[in-house]
Amino acid sequence: MMNVENMPTYDQSEQLAKAEAGVDQLFAQRKDRWYPLEHIASKAGWINDPNGLCYFKGRYHAYFQLHPFGTQWGPMHWGHVSSEDLATWRREPVAMAPSFEAEKDGVFSGSAVISDDGKMVIYYTGHRWRNGVNEDEGNLQEQCMAVSEDGIHFEKKGVVVPCPDDRIPHFRDPKVWKQGDTWTMVFGVCTPEHRGEIWMYTSPDMVNWTFVGPVYKHPDPKVFMLECPDMFPLGDEWVICYSAMGLSPEGFEARNHNNAGYVIGSWEPGQPFKQETEFHLWDDGHNFYAPQTCEAADGRRLMFGWMSPFTQPIPMDEDGWCGQFTVPREVTLAGDHLRTLPIREFDQLDEDKQDFGAIELGVNESRDLVADAQTADIEMEIDLAHSQAERIGLEIHRTSNGDHTLVCYDDQLERVVLDRHANTYGDRGYRTAPLDKSEGKLKLRIIVDRGSVEVYVNDALEVISSYSFPAEGPRAIRLVAESGEGKAIVSSLSIAKLRTIWETPDR
Known part of the structure; x- marks a missing residue:
């Protein structure tokens, strides 16, 4: 039953006005050296999880x-952008700010659905610290509800799912959908035994x-929380995805602080989910977490992820902003895992495309392609069957001091590699993605923004998303x-510039 006790603690409109003023104050000092032109980010301030994705x-x-x-x-507050076509985005006012007791320390993540009477309904987690200061004594978290006629202004309805056990330290991130005549909600839980689970409620x-x-x-006793869960049908299958806290790295897998992935299986209402595949990472890069999906107007399943800056140092937090989304991706089944291509609408942003055709390089040879690229949409195919180089690829964000991020095929690893060892700013290290070499070729699509690189491997069977903070000067x-023993063969290569996604430039 809805609980409106102690509502409101603060005037919501005053809290929203303070939030807007805070963003504007940070924006006044914002540096744009790495601020994204092709990825959703707040005008200023810190952002994390995608929330409330919907078409309304x-x-x-x-x-x-x-x-x-x-x-x-x-x-935590809720920032907001909107788009008519998924290619060009408009900044909207801050949507929600803490205003009553259950959420006084933050309006945490959640999802949006459209009610039968045509309203947008948001379900989200109201957050409080048990000790009133920090997480040392755990969280008090409950699932809340808000309603909007326009997607801009929200009327909060209070708590609809209170935490059932005071010993539960994490209880958050509701994802809601309608199954037949029944509304279904799943969210992540850390049980009193500190095991990660996804719980389901219906209404x-x-x-x-x-x-x-x-x-x-989750079968691993070390995984204590499944953040930002999502559950959706895809073809004849069901997919459960979550962001696993406590997952240990193994080989090339799960190298980040926390790791987001999915399992595919079957599900019938009222029954547990039956897992039929192994856990698979959504993205093999350094910076990916907390994805959320929604259904497009034409029925496609779309996914937005957060490029999470978990590892210190985080250079852009000195620039008045921190954090961005990935490019939105279309999710389709590909056997026992998912394919996540950039949405087709993203192609509308390409301009001034250069086609370099086929290129052959000798041993240790290099060739400059573009003198300065703030943004780029790169498509290339490497002939693996006839190339003999140990590494073939692109140095991106290359500056005059030698800084760059390398995206390449590594023949010793037999994997695609994104390597940041030559970066002055930010975390270094490398990440890799597996590939099937049986066809003797490798297709790469690489989307470059001012401070990030996304690599889509063989039509997005794998993806690597990482921040890359170039040094000063032109970015070649x-x-x-x-x-290796011989030449490197690139069958085709093209590079396009990208116009910005923002409907109205900030400056």
Whole structure:
């Protein structure tokens, strides 16, 4: 039953006005050296998880966790952008700010659905610290509800799913959809035994929710929380995705602080999910977390991820902003895992395309392709069957001091590699993605922004998303071949510039 006790603690409109002022104050000092032109980000301030993705009254809405008063994680608000076509985006006012007791320390992540009477309904986690200061004594988290007629202004309805056990330290991130005549909610839980689970509730009216049970339990006892869960049908299968806290690295896998992935299986209402595949990472890069999906107007399944700056140092937090989304991706089945291509609408941003055709490089030869690229949409195919170089690829964000990020095929690893060892700014290290060499070729699509690189391998069977913070000066793109017994063969290569996604430039 809905709980409106102690509502409101603060005037919502005053809190939103303060948040807008906070963003504007940070924006006044914002540096744009790495600020994205092709990726959703707040005008200023810290952002994390995508929230409330939906299509409503002719526009796509993307909300996000926002700290409007600083460039590191802090009291969570909901920022907001919207788009008519998924290619060009408009900045909208801050959507939600903490205003009553259950959410006084943050309006945490959640999702949006459209009610039967045509309203947008948001479900999100109201957050409080048990000790009133920090997480040392755990969280008090409950699932809340808000309603909007326009997607811009929200009327909060209070708590609809209170935490059922005071010993539960994490209880958050509701994802809601309608299954037949029943509304279904899943969210992540850390049980009193500190095991990561996904719980399910159902409702006939969107307000009164009944506990069904755990729909998924992580088998690894070290995984203590499954953040930002999502659950959706795809073809004849069901997909459960989550961001696993406590997952240990193994080989090339799960190298990040926390790691987001999915499992595919079957599900019937009222029953636990039956897992039929191994856990697979959504993205093999340094910086990917907390994805959320939604259904497009034409029925496609879309996914937005957060490029998470977990590892210190985080250079852009000195620039008045911190954090961005990935390029939105279309999700389709590909056997026992998912393919996640950039949305087709992203192609509308390409301009001034250069076609370099086929290129052959000798041993340790390199070739400059573009003298200065703030943004780029690169498509290339490497002839693996006839190349003999040990590494073939592109140095991206190459500056005059030698800084660059290398994207290449590594013949010793037999994997695609994104290597940041030559970067002055930010975390270094490399990440890799597996590939099937049986066809003797490798297709890469690489989307370059001012401070990031996304690599789509063989039509996005794998993806590597990482921040890349170039040094001062022009940012070149160079084709390189390293070592080996003979030439490197690139069958085709094209590079396009990209116009910005922003409907109205900030400056």
